[in-house]
Amino acid sequence: MRTVRLPSGDEVPALGQGTWYMGEQPQMRAQEVAALRQGLDLGLTLIDTAEMYAEGGAEELVGEAIRGRRDGVFLVSKVYPHNASRKGVAEACERSLRRLGTDYLDLYLLHWRGSIPLSATIEGFEDLKRVGKIRHWGVSNFDTDDMEELAALHSGGNCAINQVLYNVRRRGPEFDLLPWMKTQGIPLMAYSPIEQGRLPGRGALTEIARRHAVTPFQVALAFTLRRPDVIAIPKASDLAHVAANRQALDLQLTDEDLALIDQDFPPPRRKVRLEMI
Numbered sequence: 707m708r709t710v711r712l713p714s715g716d717e718v719p720a721l722g723q724g725t726w727y728m729g730e731q732p733q734m735r736a737q738e739v740a741a742l743r744q745g746l747d748l749g750l751t752l753i754d755t756a757e758m759y760a761e762g763g764a765e766e767l768v769g770e771a772i773r774g775r776r777d778g779v780f781l782v783s784k785v786y787p788h789n790a791s792r793k794g795v796a797e798a799c800e801r802s803l804r805r806l807g808t809d810y811l812d813l814y815l816l817h818w819r820g821s822i823p824l825s826a827t828i829e830g831f832e833d834l835k836r837v838g839k840i841r842h843w844g845v846s847n848f849d850t851d852d853m854e855e856l857a858a859l860h861s862g863g864n865c866a867i868n869q870v871l872y873n874v875r876r877r878g879p880e881f882d883l884l885p886w887m888k889t890q891g892i893p894l895m896a897y898s899p900i901e902q903g904r905l906p907g908r909g910a911l912t913e914i915a916r917r918h919a920v921t922p923f924q925v926a927l928a929f930t931l932r933r934p935d936v937i938a939i940p941k942a943s944d945l946a947h948v949a950a951n952r953q954a955l956d957l958q959l960t961d962e963d964l965a966l967i968d969q970d971f972p973p974p975r976r977k978v979r980l981e982m983i
């Protein structure tokens with residue numbers, strides 16, 4: 707499994723698994739657990755979840771999927787902005803740990819910016835690190851100016867990751883956010899890397915897919931994964947999708963492929979405000 711380096715020097719898998727919308731339908735539960743376990747077997751050992759997903763239901767499902775193999779997993783969860791006070795972070799983390807059936811998170815993220823001062827959230831994260839309940843902390847949905855503000859705060863330089871919307875159709879971060887994060891050695895974790903399945907049914911992706919005998923979704927995922935500083939976390943409840951995503955990691959797009967993608971999905975020529983899904 708290819709890895710991406712965090713500022714601490716720790717290496718994490720470049721391809722992980724998302725869990726949004728998992729844990730919502732009881733009839734899907736067994737399949738979702740099986741999909742996550744198959745992903746683990748294939749080396750997709752980074753799992754991204756959040757207290758928000760199915761209001762704790764996704765964390766419970768992840769807890770079931772990783773039972774007996776916690777040590778082989780890089781576990782990521784997120785705190786709601788309204789819980790992100792110093793005390794609130796500690797309490798929310800306890801609840802997440804209980805649902806996940808573990809005593810530590812590998813990475814804990816602020817899901818998006820709310821009204822609680824970032825300095826209070828950082829204090830909460832640093833407290834949790836000190837007592838070993840989280841190994842790293844980071845943020846999500848932070849644009850370049852948010853990252854600069856964060857970096858200027860006490861311990862703000864300890865941010866390990868920024869998880870944002872980045873895929874072939876949402877290339878805005880290439881203009882300024884990715885270059886800024888690169889200067890700081892902070893990787894980007896790309897969410898919705900295949901645009902929640904909403905990709906055009908014709909054009910560059912289809913043409914490139916035909917050339918490589920893969921699917922347009924695999925091309926889109928390979929595009930997101932082409933950079934050494936990007937981790938992608940597609941969500942797949944279908945076991946065939948999990949296997950396809952793993953294969954996409956080995957798909958090398960050629961310069962010709964990338965030029966074709968630039969025609970259909972032009973890289974940004976000016977600042978584009980960070981989008982959220």
Ligand SMILES: NC(=O)c1ccc[n+]([C@@H]2O[C@H](COP(=O)([O-])OP(=O)(O)OC[C@H]3O[C@@H](n4cnc5c(N)ncnc54)[C@H](OP(=O)(O)O)[C@@H]3O)[C@@H](O)[C@H]2O)c1
Pocket residue numbers: 723724725726727754755817846847869870896897898899900901902903921923924939940941942943944945946947948950951983
């Ligand atoms: N921080 C944030 O604010 C934020 C926001 C959004 C998402 N996220 C995280 O990022 C993860 C991924 O994003 P996402 O779930 O929004 O969207 P996504 O991963 O881009 O797309 C998921 C959809 O694509 C389908 N799919 C997966 N692999 C496929 C393949 N190889 N071929 C065809 N279809 C495929 C899935 O179907 P099946 O499930 O049927 O396989 C599902 O419907 C989330 O689950 C969550 O963990 C974070």
